[in-house]
Amino acid sequence: xxxxxxxxxxxxxxxxxxxxxxxxxxxxxxxxxxxYEINLLxxxxxxxxxxxxxxxxxxxxxxxxxxxxxxxxxxxYKTFAKIIxxxxxVCGFLKSYDIIIPVPIHKKRKLERGYxxxxxxxxxxxxxxxxxxxxSVLYKAKNVISQSVLTKDKRKQNVKNAFGTKNIEKITNKxxxxxxxxxxxxxxxxxxxxxxxKYNAQxxxxxxxxxx
Ligand SMILES: [Zn+2]
Numbered sequence: 001x002x003x004x005x006x007x008x009x010x011x012x013x014x015x016x017x018x019x020x021x022x023x024x025x026x027x028x029x030x031x032x033x034x035x036y037e038i039n040l041l042x043x044x045x046x047x048x049x050x051x052x053x054x055x056x057x058x059x060x061x062x063x064x065x066x067x068x069x070x071x072x073x074x075x076x077y078k079t080f081a082k083i084i085x086x087x088x089x090v091c092g093f094l095k096s097y098d099i100i101i102p103v104p105i106h107k108k109r110k111l112e113r114g115y116x117x118x119x120x121x122x123x124x125x126x127x128x129x130x131x132x133x134x135x136s137v138l139y140k141a142k143n144v145i146s147q148s149v150l151t152k153d154k155r156k157q158n159v160k161n162a163f164g165t166k167n168i169e170k171i172t173n174k175x176x177x178x179x180x181x182x183x184x185x186x187x188x189x190x191x192x193x194x195x196x197x198k199y200n201a202q203x204x205x206x207x208x209x210x211x212x
Contacts, residue, residue, distance in 0.1 A: 015079025053211035081124035106143035
């Protein structure tokens, strides 16, 4: 109901060109964004997991992710979710997982920002796919400095032991997908994988919108 009312007040726009558009992304922008698409599938042999990344982190993509995270444009979650769900290669990858876990942010940061950007998108993906959103397993134990302001070599140290786990029985024998917005050095994703690897998940994977 609330969603319906919001829709009347704020009709969904294309997140990239602002044209009124029910989908969250218009056909033209969808085609324009193809030039950033890489649909890159990587395998981390050391920790035995696969990761999937849709776009190169540059130009329009970079601008929108920054807008979404730092410029109060929470509504862009719909656009990103739509882009993800329309991508056939990505959907093929998502199919082999049961649970989607958005990378958590610290509760203090969530209060400041008003939302966890990865959670909003993961929730929308879960709503429109077979994946189950699970946000009670992984939590941010330390309010670390934003990775985005650190040099690449400082990032690994910054997120070390930054995450905690609870309710770990929820991932037992499950195929678990960790979702984040950007993959830069991979430190954040790797730290999450390491935390969850301690338990009995069947498989762990990583999925991000963009790769730097
Ligand atoms: Zn558009």
